[in-house]
Amino acid sequence: MSTFYTWMRETIIALSEAGTLPSILYYEFVINALFCAIIIGPLLGCVGTMIVAKRMAFFSQAVGNAALTGVAIGVLIGESYTAPYVSMFSFCIVFGIVLNYTKSRTRMSSDALIGVFLSISLAIGASLVLFVSARVNTHILESVMFGSILTVNDLDMNVLLVVTVITVIVGLPLYNRMLLASLNASLAQVRGIQVQAIEYVFIALVTIITVACVKIIGAVLVEALLLIPAAAARNLSRGLGSFVYNTMIIATLSCFGGILIPMQWDIPVPSGGAIVLVAAAFFLVTTLVRNLVPGFKEAKI
């Protein structure tokens, strides 16, 4: 893939130098970030609709916090502190599975249980981060928490691509079953759907997607990009199709806006924060549209 990335960057930079493309595309890290945005937008958009349907926004927040712990563990065991993917994926998947296992064996509400796990993962992460902070530049940890387009490299793009391919291959054929299981588990069971197994598959997918997006959006803010575009799209959508596609478009535009706007006007904000703020702007606009434009008022549920 490195050959492809190099060819892509050289071609875009050449076109930028020739004035065919905007000058902002002269920088390799911008091209890397936009490449990630093209993948992340539709990916998070599609999964976000399911997150909303399953009321699991809080879960991805917990996984984001667990990613922070994963980074600290990675540093402790000697992984590269700029890309401790083995530790992040391993810890987060174990975290997600343990959470889901506990959820299926307790009468506690899902929100309360995720809240408990979220707090635990944050506490472990904060403790370990303090412990390892002497070994690494603390800005690395900031970039994990809030995202940094400057640090996105070929490895990060490869990880994102692999996760996207896995999500498409596994997630799309199971989409209907996942949605029905979230709407009504007993109805799904009668239809031969293995509700528990489907739940674990979904948890695993959300976990790997969250980890793959940590570098560009940040552990703390991935959840926002899973949730806000879906909430914004819901304001305007009158069916599942428009809901999913609107969410994908809003998530993608948010990524582009969050990457390009701060650079264009030299605004010193991390990419994750900027992306989420653009998504929030979409949410505000769509909420206004829904409440003020007569045609969309009918879309109210």
Next chain:
Amino acid sequence: MQGPAIHVENLGLVLGSSQILSNLNFSIAAGALHCFVGPNGGGKTSTARCLLGQMPHTGTIRFEGSPERTIGYVPQLIEMERTLPLTIDNFMTLISQDKPAFMSTKKAAKVLIDAALAQVDLTAKRKYMIGSLSGGERQRLLFAQALIPAPSLLVLDEPMTSLDESGARLFEALIKDLNAKGTTVLWINHDLDQVQRLAHSITVIDKVVIAHGPTNTTLTPAMQRGVFTKIKNEAA
């Protein structure tokens, strides 16, 4: 399609420290219209859920008949995510095909959906959001989904509680029609007049089997004065 016969032997169910069902024994003939009746909390829904394989029970449940068994299940009126922009068409698509429902509906699935919605008289509302449906309309939707694929066994858990008179008549006709085509119908029903009119056989359940047999000999005045007085009082 001839529905299965069902044989239940020593069925028991314990949840936590509560004995929900104890030593249930009964059989339902292939193609029968069979009703479960009894007081609230007596274990009718639990029995049905055991038959559907949703409860970790003791004892044995045997289905006899064609191995290609399709089960249609109409649950009690259930709450579904009301804020999700999911139309009736979307819902029917997601239970009718593997292709993601947000993409498009396959032709074969559309034929089945059209027929099912027409049967429950929901065609005109197919673009409506599920969240905007009344209780009766949601019941119709739940019935429509049970028709895809055509069921050889239809399990109904008080499907008429939210229906108006025309809806109840429609459901009754549908159930009779499916049963006439050979579908075994297992129906949890509190309406004793309806049970008397339609059911071939009944099982009276109140944690144990109180009575079981053909409706005309089991649903006797004495039985109604006993167990069924409790049901009528609860209904009142």
